[in-house]
Structures are given as structure tokens and as C-alpha cells.
Amino acid sequence: MLQLNYRDAKPIYEQVKDGLVSLMVSGGLKEGEKLPSVRAMASSMAINPNTIQRAYESLEQEGYIYSVLGKGSFVATREDISPRRRDELLAVWDKVTGELLFLGVAEDDLKLRLNRMAVQSGNEVSQDEN
Amino acid sequence: MLQLNYRDAKPIYEQVKDGLVSLMVSGGLKEGEKLPSVRAMASSMAINPNTIQRAYESLEQEGYIYSVLGKGSFVATREDISPRRRDELLAVWDKVTGELLFLGVAEDDLKLRLNRMAVQSGNEVSQDEN
Amino acid sequence: MLQLNYRDAKPIYEQVKDGLVSLMVSGGLKEGEKLPSVRAMASSMAINPNTIQRAYESLEQEGYIYSVLGKGSFVATREDISPRRRDELLAVWDKVTGELLFLGVAEDDLKLRLNRMAVQSGNEVSQDEN
Amino acid sequence: MLQLNYRDAKPIYEQVKDGLVSLMVSGGLKEGEKLPSVRAMASSMAINPNTIQRAYESLEQEGYIYSVLGKGSFVATREDISPRRRDELLAVWDKVTGELLFLGVAEDDLKLRLNRMAVQSGNEVSQDEN
């Protein structure tokens, strides 16, 4: 289901988290959909259940998923996702964007990327304001 | 000079790195300017010199600064900064931007932010405002 | 395992690096093989773990090995090795070769050495001996 | 006369040494020729006389130059250069060559480079053995 890179410095449980979030962003996992059980996911990826458990817990804390005791874990609605998370992401976005501009990446390049991503993500695109 | 957060999961030496890069991006540290000596910075921030040393070493490897033995450390020119760093930043930018759009942040909001930052960073602004 | 020379101007951690690279070149360490743990290597060589850690860290940055948190360090594939490293080596090679020729070492002597090493390293040998 | 790179990790006195040796190798400095005085060289390069002094001392120890008290320093003949130096260089050559082959540089590439350098250095070239 998800691709892990053991060589990456990023901990496995974070790779699992990122992979799941990516799936939500891309639409591979839809709101309300049930996630595989911790054990099922662990065995299918051949890693320790503790690692999956940790990823799920962290995702729940950030509001991306919610667990129902005895039922499993489910993808939350976008509104459930912690506004703190959005603010954190915006802060990161500012920092990264600032550094990219500093490094000489053209403002228009970033706008083009932004347009492309907005189309993909299904947002309506402003017809041609730029 | 820089603010540290010991409770943050991010290692101190990385916080130092980030802080210094931010200073370069914002213009607080200009090309060729001398950085505080390892010892001076360490004592002013009340942390171990080895930790500062490590931050400087890492910044040097990424091309942000260069060290002259017996003289000190200095801010490098933008051209010296490793292109790998730029690519890494772009990858992060894509991921963060994608997730922000997913979370409902409007494309135009991000464009506005981008415009504001581009002006600050001294880039000439495209004449037709978009 | 490796030989250290404390009187050498070359730092210990670089001697460790060189020794490990030599092992890879000679085939004593194969792709994917696990390196001794930082602690194990340190105690077997009677030096500080931090010094080994530094050697490993540097080797990882150059692409010779990779570390997995909680698992250990492993020999990378040749393709992972930074192309910058190759260019640096070629520059050194040119300088050293030039000086050897200047010092009177015959071109054919170097060619003979080259042939011998190419055979050892498993490269197919050009059929006409030169 | 010589180009210095203050950003380079290599100490200045070594850069001076390397530069002078390169001049000898390339023929810019011929056997018996007088080197600039320590003071003259230092002022022309805008660096500390101690640094030049150190470079000269080191070159003399390796046999590349010799000093006549009250007269100055002169380029030695090739035969004066310590045979230890040649052996050291050969050891380095073997290590670097081995690693280059390991990294996938073709044996023939190195031979081509060798041929080119031999021509430049004025050695007679074997007509076309390869």
C-alpha cells in the first residue's frame, strides 16, 4: 500500500503518517473511509505493529483520523483537522517560500506550480488572472 | 540573537541553522559578513560550543557559509549554495502546498502571500498584479 | 580491524573513513553489508564512539554508507556515491600523476600499475597489453 | 604570482607550497632558478611572511628547493627530491586509482588522461601501444 524507504533518515512511523496523509490529499483515501487495522497494516508492510500504532495515534492527535473503539480507525472530515495544524503548515510554507525566493527561484515559477497543484486538487481555478 | 526552543523535537543545532538561514534570507546577515565566532555565539546563547560548531559545519557543507581556519566563519554568496538544497526545498514546498490546498486554504490566499514575500525579498514585482 | 596512526596529521576520523573505503574498494566490505555498530567499532579500536560516529556520518554524506535509526549502518551501492566525490578524486589523480611524471616516474610504469589494479578490481582487461 | 583561495579548507601555506610545486611541474620555475625572497613574496601576495617562511621550509625539507644563507632559495634538481616523497606519491596514486576504478571510471579513461599528461610534461610518448 505505502512505500517505505528504510534508508531515509525519517523514522518509519513518520513515513507511514506522510504516506497516509498523501493518500488523503490525493483522494486515495476518502472521508469516512475505514483504514486497515493496525495489525493488518503492520503485517502487510512487514513492520512492527507498534510503529503503525504510533503513526495512527499521531494522526488522530492531529485530527486526520479518528478511532472508534472496537471498530477501527476512519478518515476524518477536513473540518475536523486541527486548525493548529493549518497554521503550522502556513508557517512552514512562509519559511520555505522565503528561502526559495532568496535562492533565486522566480516568483512566477512558484505561481505556475501552484496553479498546477490547484487544478489537480480539484479546486476551481481562477480563469486567467495571471 | 536567536531563539531556541528546548522542548521542540528539532535538534538545537538545526534550530541554530534555521535561525541563521532566516537571518540571511531576511537580510540580517549579508554576503561576506562575518558570523560570531563559535565560542562567542555559544556563550551568548548559553549552549555548548560543540553544538554551534556542528551547526556551522553543516551550514558550510550546504554552502551557506564558509570557514577560514584561524579567521572565522563568513556568509557565502547565493551561488555557492548547493543546488541539492534548492531541490529539497522545492519538494517540501510541493508537499506543504498540496496539503494546504487540501485543508481548504484558497489558492488566491497563497498567491497573495507569495506576492507579499516577493516584494519583501526585493524581487521586482510583475507589473500586472495577479 | 583498521590501523590507526596517532602521529599522522590526518585526523583519526578520516583515517577511519579511509580504512573503511579501502575495505569497500578491496571487496572486504560488500554492498548492503552491515558495518560494526558505532559502539562496537569504537571499543574494538579503543577510541571514542563520537569519533566513529563522525566518520560514519561523513561517509553517509558522501554516499558510501547509509544509517538506519535503531538498526545500524550499511554499505551503500556504488551508484549512491556522490559524483562530486569522483570529480574530486579525478582532480587529485591529475595532480599526483603530473608530479610523478615530473619526478621521473615512467609513463609505462604507471600504465603497468594501472593494468594490475584494473585486473584486481575485476574490470575486464583490454586484450592488447600496453 | 600564485592564486590563493581563502575559502579553501587547505591552509594558506600549503596552497603556497602546492602552487610552487605546480610551477616546477609545469616548467614555470626551472632548476636552479631563484625564488622570490620570503619578504618579497609575502608582500606581493599580501600575506604574513611567517606563512611564506613555513612553505619554503617545508619545500626544503622535501627537497624541492634549497636555501643558501644570505643568497636566497633556489629550485633544486629533480634528483635532489627525496625518494620518500616519490614513494608517498605512488602510494597515494595507488589508493586514488583503486578508488576511481571502484567508482566505475574506465581504465581506458585513465590511460587517455595519462597519455595527455605525459605529452604535456615533455616525456616522449610511446607511439601507439594502446
Place this chain on the structure above:
DNA sequence: GTGGTCTAGACCACG
């Protein structure tokens, strides 16, 4: 048990 980070304190080469 593994790698990663941090501190405290020391010594050295360089300019």
C-alpha cells in the same frame, strides 16, 4: 541495542 544529540572540558594548528 542502535544511531543521534548534547555537554564539559581539553588540546592543536593556523594566521
Place this chain on the structure above:
DNA sequence: GTGGTCTAGACCACA
């Protein structure tokens, strides 16, 4: 006085 290296010893997150 500067950066660079090294040791000793400690704590933490990860799998």
C-alpha cells in the same frame, strides 16, 4: 583568537 579534533560520559528516540 579562530576553527578543528578528540575524549568521557550522558540521555533520548527508534525499531
